[in-house]
Amino acid sequence: MSNPALPQVCDSAPLTRPPLSAEAAASAAAVFKALADPVRLRLLSAIAARASREACVCEISAGLDLAQPTISHHLKVLREAGLLVSERRASWVYYRLVPAALAGPAELLLTEADQVPA
Template sequence: MGRALTSGEAAELAVMFKALADPVRLRVLSAIAARAGGEACVCDVSDGLDVTQPTISHHLKVLREAGLVTSERRASWVYYRIVPEALERLSLVLGRQAGLEMTA
């Protein structure tokens, strides 16, 4: 049997869930995950989204601040990569709250 979230855990997870509550951010996260190598720059992510590159950059900033993606500058490009541990944590919390036994 699981345990209830602490207030700190709940606050941290709420930031992640809030970041994921936007459909564009969900699509951005999905686009990064779908890329070969699991990383993408803004120009890669903007393909197929009817959103400007500055808007995508804003959404990536929100995802980064929520701990869902990391970024790395290479020359004039910034590449974004999903943080697998963050997604695993969300999955575990949702599974635990639903009463499911999650195994790795």
């Protein structure tokens, strides 16, 4: 029979690493939020699928049944999250993938899944 005067203490396992900090969580959440849209994932994939990891906006918008302002908005969200950089060349804008920006969230997910690559 337990003593109601004694506080209950859970029996938890010891930490194997520090939990995610508030700053790291906020940073990762911004990237995940940018990726949490099917159109943005398709745009990112269309750029990443190119050998140079860069594409003109006219190339990546092909096949998407969306107005140009909508595509521009999605590309802006990806840029603001640090996943893409852009460069104007004459009358076209070229977008380039920032692989390091994907490495952080990928590593976070692998770490949380206890699947850190060796």
